[in-house]
Amino acid sequence: MMGNVIALDSILGLGELKAPAESTPVEASGCTTSSCGSSDGPADMDPAVWEKVKNHPCYSEEAHHYFARMHVAVAPACNIQCNYCNRKYDCSNESRPGVVSEKLTPDQAIRKILAVAQEIPQLSVIGIAGPGDSLAAGAKNTFATFEHLQKKAPDLKLCLSTNGLALPETVERIAQYNIDHVTITINMVDPEVGQHIYPWIFYKHKRWTGLDAAKILHEQQMLGLEMLTARGILVKVNSVMIPGINDAHLLDVNKAVKSRGAFLHNIMPLISDPAHGTHFGLTGQRGPSAQELKVVQDACEGGAKLMRHCRQCRADAVGLLGEDRGEEFTADKVEAMGEIHDDGDARRTYREHVESERAGRHASKEAAKAEVQETVGTQADPILIAVATKGGERINEHFGHAKEFQIYEVGPKGAKFVGHRRVDQYCEGGTGDGETLDTVLSAINDCAAVFVAKIGGCPSKSLEAAGIEPVDRFAFEYIEESALSYFKDYAERLGRGAVRSRAGQDAVIRTGALTARRA
Numbered sequence: 001m002m003g004n005v006i007a008l009d010s011i012l013g014l015g016e017l018k019a020p021a022e023s024t025p026v027e028a029s030g031c032t033t034s035s036c037g038s039s040d041g042p043a044d045m046d047p048a049v050w051e052k053v054k055n056h057p058c059y060s061e062e063a064h065h066y067f068a069r070m071h072v073a074v075a076p077a078c079n080i081q082c083n084y085c086n087r088k089y090d091c092s093n094e095s096r097p098g099v100v101s102e103k104l105t106p107d108q109a110i111r112k113i114l115a116v117a118q119e120i121p122q123l124s125v126i127g128i129a130g131p132g133d134s135l136a137a138g139a140k141n142t143f144a145t146f147e148h149l150q151k152k153a154p155d156l157k158l159c160l161s162t163n164g165l166a167l168p169e170t171v172e173r174i175a176q177y178n179i180d181h182v183t184i185t186i187n188m189v190d191p192e193v194g195q196h197i198y199p200w201i202f203y204k205h206k207r208w209t210g211l212d213a214a215k216i217l218h219e220q221q222m223l224g225l226e227m228l229t230a231r232g233i234l235v236k237v238n239s240v241m242i243p244g245i246n247d248a249h250l251l252d253v254n255k256a257v258k259s260r261g262a263f264l265h266n267i268m269p270l271i272s273d274p275a276h277g278t279h280f281g282l283t284g285q286r287g288p289s290a291q292e293l294k295v296v297q298d299a300c301e302g303g304a305k306l307m308r309h310c311r312q313c314r315a316d317a318v319g320l321l322g323e324d325r326g327e328e329f330t331a332d333k334v335e336a337m338g339e340i341h342d343d344g345d346a347r348r349t350y351r352e353h354v355e356s357e358r359a360g361r362h363a364s365k366e367a368a369k370a371e372v373q374e375t376v377g378t379q380a381d382p383i384l385i386a387v388a389t390k391g392g393e394r395i396n397e398h399f400g401h402a403k404e405f406q407i408y409e410v411g412p413k414g415a416k417f418v419g420h421r422r423v424d425q426y427c428e429g430g431t432g433d434g435e436t437l438d439t440v441l442s443a444i445n446d447c448a449a450v451f452v453a454k455i456g457g458c459p460s461k462s463l464e465a466a467g468i469e470p471v472d473r474f475a476f477e478y479i480e481e482s483a484l485s486y487f488k489d490y491a492e493r494l495g496r497g498a499v500r501s502r503a504g505q506d507a508v509i510r511t512g513a514l515t516a517r518r519a
């Protein structure tokens with residue numbers, strides 16, 4: 001098992017890191033006969049569904065630690081206007097939806113996909129997410145790309161994103177091309193709300209505005225969703241959270257999509273800035289804070305299952321979800337690569353490594369949870385922990401190099417990924433910047449601890465002063481088992497009055513935001 005772990009780390013680009021400590025949980029838990037050699041999936045998931053999602057970084061939170069996606073920008077046109085979208089804005093440094101550096105023809109897209117596939121064995125999914133709508137303009141480029149790709153690299157999963165307006169008329173073709181995963185952006189289930197988000201739509205050769213536009217869009221979205229789920233296609237629903245417009249309404253959206261069989265609900269924060277030239281940006285509509293987003297997501301728990309690890313990628317993003325390697329595969333660089341040879345061997349080997357890495361992990365997480373419940377009980381309040389990681393479900397990033405922290409909620413019910421916080425890298429060129437450190441501290445100020453592979457003395461002191469414990473004793477270990485082990489110790493220290501409770505802080509945020517709006 002240890003040999004596999006090290007090989008996997010090097011494939012993930014973690015080769016410079018030291019090998020895991022002797023007490024690595026996979027080894028400690030052993031490999032049960034029932035799960036040895038393959039991962040069984042979470043206890044609450046149908047094995048057939050797990051087969052479809054286990055290597056999809058967006059549909060499985062666990063998979064996002066191991067697998068990469070690639071968006072190809074073959075769909076420039078759109079059939080509606082959202083008040084938060086302006087596709088004319090184009091900047092290679094911007095990482096947000098709708099932004100691309102180069103639009104591609106289907107032929108260019110196929111060459112680029114095969115070039116990426118040759119270089120990145122973690123690649124498992126090819127998605128079309130704009131920059132416009134993948135089903136606008138008759139979905140010509142989208143289907144041409146997928147038709148060709150199926151023949152060239154049949155192991156890559158196909159995925160598309162749409163506003164849903166043209167869905168009902170395209171569902172049959174989606175099923176025919178074996179597209180197993182479809183995302184629909186549904187921001188409202190009430191046209192009264194929708195009219196504040198969509199100034200117009202173009203439908204049946206006519207431009208519609210106001211309530212009429214929102215009503216047509218809503219009906220098409222609901223019908224499209226029902227048609228897809230009836231065919232067993234997994235549907236993820238994206239909702240953009242727009243404070244004051246649809247934030248409290250997203251609970252109704254969650255219920256409506258769950259009742260129609262949506263597999264996942266991805267509530268994402270509005271990104272809004274006057275510089276983007278969008279209606280919302282220019283009129284000062286703000287996006288929610290990470291904490292406000294979490295409040296709404298938490299309020300939806302128990303309904304449609306939530307996706308909380310979305311990175312709101314560009315329409316030409318390449319790589320693991322927390323990274324974007326698009327710059328390595330610009331048109332001129334792909335052209336310069338000469339003959340491309342992709343037989344899928346590296347991907348097969350990589351997937352086998354991941355399978356053996358995952359074998360026994362679900363059992364090991366359950367065992368760690370049971371231990372917490374035995375020592376702490378089942379009533380203790382959960383805490384939040386920020387984690388510096390670059391993949392593989394391990395704590396394997398230095399504090400100063402982290403561009404984001406993954407946030408885990410940990411308590412007697414287990415350790416659960418609940419979001420990520422993007423930050424500016426604290427340490428660049430060997431020195432730390434005080435101002436950047438302040439922004440990192442405020443990004444994770446609701447966390448009791450930050451888990452890192454390594455951290456310097458100076459940021460450690462600032463974190464401690466802010467009430468966030470820097471923890472490097474779990475370096476290179478698995479995140480969830482480490483978080484549960486930390487929680488056991490934390491609860492014990494809390495009982496002795498040795499640490500201040502952080503759970504109350506979360507409750508204050510909760511009371512301040514959503515409950516006030518709902519009242």
Ligand SMILES: C[S@@+](CC[C@H](N)C(=O)[O-])C[C@H]1O[C@@H](n2cnc3c(N)ncnc32)[C@H](O)[C@@H]1O
Nearest residue numbers: 084097098129130132133162163185238270271
């Ligand atoms: C660029 S769109 C492309 C796919 C399709 N046209 C759609 O809207 O679903 C991909 C996703 O980005 C979201 N998006 C676009 N602009 C955004 C913004 N300013 N803030 C947050 N999400 C945004 C869309 O709502 C959609 O869920």
Ligand code: SF4
Nearest residue numbers: 078081082085132163
């Ligand atoms: S549907 Fe998608 S591409 Fe079209 S305007 Fe809205 S966000 Fe932009």
Ligand code: SF4
Nearest residue numbers: 058069310311312313
């Ligand atoms: S935007 Fe979200 S759902 Fe789409 S590829 Fe990125 S992480 Fe996955």
